[in-house]
Amino acid sequence: MINWKKGRKILLCITGGIAAYKMPSLVRLIRKSDCECEIILTECAKNFVSPMTLEVLSGRKIWDDGSFDFRIPHIKLSQWADLIVIAPCTANTLAKISNGISDNLLTSTVTASVRQILVFPAMNENMYINPSVQENINRLKSRGLKVIEPSSGSLACGTSGKGRMPEPDEIMHEIFRALSPFHDMEGKNVLVTAGPTHEYIDPVRYISNPSSGKMGVSMARAAWYRGADVKIVAGPVNVDGYGMKVIHVKSAEDMLSSVMNNLEWADYIVKAAAVGDFRAKDYSSHKIKREGKDTITLELVQNPDIASEIGKIKRKDQILIGFAAETDNISENARAKILRKNLDYVLANDVSNENSGFSSDNNTLHLISKNENMPVKTFSGLKDDISFDVWSSLIAD
Numbered sequence: 001m002i003n004w005k006k007g008r009k010i011l012l013c014i015t016g017g018i019a020a021y022k023m024p025s026l027v028r029l030i031r032k033s034d035c036e037c038e039i040i041l042t043e044c045a046k047n048f049v050s051p052m053t054l055e056v057l058s059g060r061k062i063w064d065d066g067s068f069d070f071r072i073p074h075i076k077l078s079q080w081a082d083l084i085v086i087a088p089c090t091a092n093t094l095a096k097i098s099n100g101i102s103d104n105l106l107t108s109t110v111t112a113s114v115r116q117i118l119v120f121p122a123m124n125e126n127m128y129i130n131p132s133v134q135e136n137i138n139r140l141k142s143r144g145l146k147v148i149e150p151s152s153g154s155l156a157c158g159t160s161g162k163g164r165m166p167e168p169d170e171i172m173h174e175i176f177r178a179l180s181p182f183h184d185m186e187g188k189n190v191l192v193t194a195g196p197t198h199e200y201i202d203p204v205r206y207i208s209n210p211s212s213g214k215m216g217v218s219m220a221r222a223a224w225y226r227g228a229d230v231k232i233v234a235g236p237v238n239v240d241g242y243g244m245k246v247i248h249v250k251s252a253e254d255m256l257s258s259v260m261n262n263l264e265w266a267d268y269i270v271k272a273a274a275v276g277d278f279r280a281k282d283y284s285s286h287k288i289k290r291e292g293k294d295t296i297t298l299e300l301v302q303n304p305d306i307a308s309e310i311g312k313i314k315r316k317d318q319i320l321i322g323f324a325a326e327t328d329n330i331s332e333n334a335r336a337k338i339l340r341k342n343l344d345y346v347l348a349n350d351v352s353n354e355n356s357g358f359s360s361d362n363n364t365l366h367l368i369s370k371n372e373n374m375p376v377k378t379f380s381g382l383k384d385d386i387s388f389d390v391w392s393s394l395i396a397d
Helices: 018-032 051-058 075-078 091-098 105-112 130-143 168-179 214-225 252-260 306-313 330-341 383-396
Strands: 009-014 035-043 083-089 116-121 151-154 160-164 189-194 199-202 205-207 229-234 243-246 268-271 278-280 300-302 320-324 344-348 362-369 377-382
Touching: 009 018, 009 075, 009 105, 018 035, 018 083, 018 168, 035 051, 035 075, 035 105, 075 105, 083 091, 083 105, 083 168, 091 105, 091 130, 091 205, 116 130, 116 168, 116 320, 168 214, 205 278, 214 229, 214 268, 214 383, 229 252, 243 300, 252 306, 268 306, 268 330, 306 330, 320 330, 330 344, 330 362, 344 383, 362 383, 377 383
Parallel strands: 009 035, 009 083, 083 116, 189 229, 189 268, 199 278, 229 243, 268 320, 320 344
Antiparallel strands: 151 160, 199 205, 278 300, 344 362, 362 377
């Protein structure tokens, strides 16, 4: 499908909280995503972030309370935007918009809008948990605005607690979830495995592979954008798991245990991890020394086949999607894997292609169904983009 993020119109409304200093980074991310960005600054917000900085990064003139003139900007902006984002949102602005007060450009624009609105409260913890603030938040939620709960951590006032605004990359995830053209996975639970496993020989050495986990995380993220609840069982790789539950494991046996503990919960199981096929038969609890040895013999035994174990016990209403990293006879090997492991689908790719596969941001996937009448579908491009398209095909099938 066409890149659904490109050209989307985001109206960023910045109020006078210290977290406003993060907004130039957010504007850069919005522009990097090929989205358009208009910005409203309250007068107090100008104390925390420079209008000139935001104008340079957005490539547009900043809107403020001095912009009220014959152009009627609060109407113009409310109609222009695909999405309105209020970040940070102070307790004062929360109170105003929840009570319909429209005494500045920001609040007037919100009152005039029929678009989606994301609100990111950021303030001292005692302010955030104040009953009046919570009442205002609940009132906004009842009207269909999405209020994103702040995180916990060090606050600008020197205390630690709940009230931190999410980081700019996390805000972008919420923006993309709101802008997603499909929300057809709401109410669905998706369990994804991602990354390699480490099969330790001794405390400092292990057998592994170059899997980056990018494909599995992209599949998980695309499902989350479409509304699903997502859990990722991840091998030893860095995972941006914002909004999703990440379960970190090391070995194939660890991964099997975590998958089985969460299997009943899942509607879709995506086996994207590059699980080690073998492990050392005898693990050495001490580092194996090289002194006095010209060679060593390492005996390997098979690891459990996680996909096969799932295939044996999965419910009829559960969809099991496997991955096949191949170097030759891709379709034939993938179909054999479907039969051998009781998979519903296989996503096969050629890992010998240096422009796709393990560490690349790009991939070429061939979607093969257990239904032999379904033609093979091929997806090629950025992993994040093709994951969204793969889910469209899986849901439509």
